[in-house]
Amino acid sequence: MFRAASMLPVNLRAFFPSPTAALRLRPRAFGRPNIAKAPSVILQLRWNSSVTEPTSTVSGGTLGTRAVAPTLPTQYTHQPKPVGQVTEPRGDEPSPHPRYDAPSPELVAKLTELSKDEAVVDETVRDKVLQALEMAPTVAVIHNVPRLPMREHVVSFRRLINDIDSFLDEPLGRIDDVLLFRSEIIQIQRALSFDTPAGSYSNSNLAHYHRNLALALHKNEQYAEACAQDEEALAIRRRCYQARPGEERPLLTLTLYTYSKHLEAAQRYDDALKVAQELLPIQRLLHELDPVQYRSSLADALSHIGVLFSSTQRFEDAKTAEEEALVFWRTMYDEDPERYQSVLIHSLGNYIITLRDLGLPKELRAAQAELEDLRAQTREIPTSSSLPFDDPTAHSPRTRSQLRRY
Numbered sequence: 001m002f003r004a005a006s007m008l009p010v011n012l013r014a015f016f017p018s019p020t021a022a023l024r025l026r027p028r029a030f031g032r033p034n035i036a037k038a039p040s041v042i043l044q045l046r047w048n049s050s051v052t053e054p055t056s057t058v059s060g061g062t063l064g065t066r067a068v069a070p071t072l073p074t075q076y077t078h079q080p081k082p083v084g085q086v087t088e089p090r091g092d093e094p095s096p097h098p099r100y101d102a103p104s105p106e107l108v109a110k111l112t113e114l115s116k117d118e119a120v121v122d123e124t125v126r127d128k129v130l131q132a133l134e135m136a137p138t139v140a141v142i143h144n145v146p147r148l149p150m151r152e153h154v155v156s157f158r159r160l161i162n163d164i165d166s167f168l169d170e171p172l173g174r175i176d177d178v179l180l181f182r183s184e185i186i187q188i189q190r191a192l193s194f195d196t197p198a199g200s201y202s203n204s205n206l207a208h209y210h211r212n213l214a215l216a217l218h219k220n221e222q223y224a225e226a227c228a229q230d231e232e233a234l235a236i237r238r239r240c241y242q243a244r245p246g247e248e249r250p251l252l253t254l255t256l257y258t259y260s261k262h263l264e265a266a267q268r269y270d271d272a273l274k275v276a277q278e279l280l281p282i283q284r285l286l287h288e289l290d291p292v293q294y295r296s297s298l299a300d301a302l303s304h305i306g307v308l309f310s311s312t313q314r315f316e317d318a319k320t321a322e323e324e325a326l327v328f329w330r331t332m333y334d335e336d337p338e339r340y341q342s343v344l345i346h347s348l349g350n351y352i353i354t355l356r357d358l359g360l361p362k363e364l365r366a367a368q369a370e371l372e373d374l375r376a377q378t379r380e381i382p383t384s385s386s387l388p389f390d391d392p393t394a395h396s397p398r399t400r401s402q403l404r405r406y
Contacts, residue, residue: 135156175219189206207251253286260276273312345371
């Protein structure tokens with residue numbers, strides 16, 4: 001899997017699991033929190049409208065010649081408009097105090113099992129497992145008691161569980177265990193976050209953990225469940241963004257991007273497109289603030305929305321987005337061929353399919369020539385780049401997405 005271009009800076013980088021490599025183990029049943037929902041307003045892109053600040057323009061070229069490619073005009077408000085018809089308003093009724101009385105019996109049993117599994121768990125991880133087992137009997141979140149000592153104890157336990165979860169995910173790939181641990185972490189963090197301000201760092205962590213669980217569910221091909229966790233993460237992340245927009249903006253784009261990808265995997269292409277339409281103007285703003293840091297992130301967002309436009313039969317819009325993405329990918333390829341060769345090949349492959357859908361033979365020939373020239377320079381071609389481009393009808397919307405690097 002090609003992982004060079006990411007949605008966020010290095011310290012926030014997250015790699016999305018490939019559906020083609022997803023494990024098929026079924027997780028244990030676990031209680032999923034009520035899904036938080038956000039107001040319903042659609043942020044539409046206006047291809048030919050006048051541009052309001054901030055704006056982003058890109059110079060570059062037509063396919064094969066690297067001259068000027070079209071850009072997408074942008075319109076951005078500092079309070080991003082929520083997704084239309086994907087999430088709904090949260091109810092006004094008060095929610096009960098979330099409690100965390102003790103670690104679940106399933107978690108304690110799994111920790112006990114891991115502590116004895118010398119074939120799987122190395123010494124460093126075993127130390128963390130033993131620490132967690134020692135702390136487990138005294139871990140609880142009880143409200144209306146002195147907070148600090150109790151809170152620090154519970155946070156330390158949560159960190160241990162999170163570290164063990166990371167080991168179970170990579171390199172072991174034990175998805176059942178990952179789902180168990182991530183569900184437990186959410187229960188802990190919900191209790192810790194209950195009486196904190198809506199935009200607190202504690203709630204920001206909670207949004208992060210919901211997204212982590214969504215990624216594991218997606219890897220396990222539980223796409224509907226993954227989307228439900230994404231909705232919860234997004235509702236929390238929006239409130240954090242309102243409180244601290246500068247800090248939360250990159251995290252909001254990551255949450256939106258993940259949600260859109262998971263909606264796409266669930267074949268909810270219209271909903272995935274609406275989320276991507278909300279994402280793109282925010283990603284443009286980040287790129288305008290720091291072009292070098294967020295260049296690949298904007299190219300990712302453009303490539304993604306291009307695939308979704310194709311999947312919803314909006315081929316002209318797909319062509320516009322894919323051409324702008326190619327400007328970025330070509331520039332990055334020129335600067336670092338080894339790093340960006342695969343993603344440029346995939347981006348060109350998607351563009352070729354779009355040109356075939358539109359019946360543009362001249363541009364199609366130029367794109368094919370560029371792709372063949374690029375392949376000639378490639379020592380190792382990814383498997384997905386060798387799909388039969390000669391027959392565009394062979395590619396369903398799902399396959400089209402898989403031509404990309406994700």
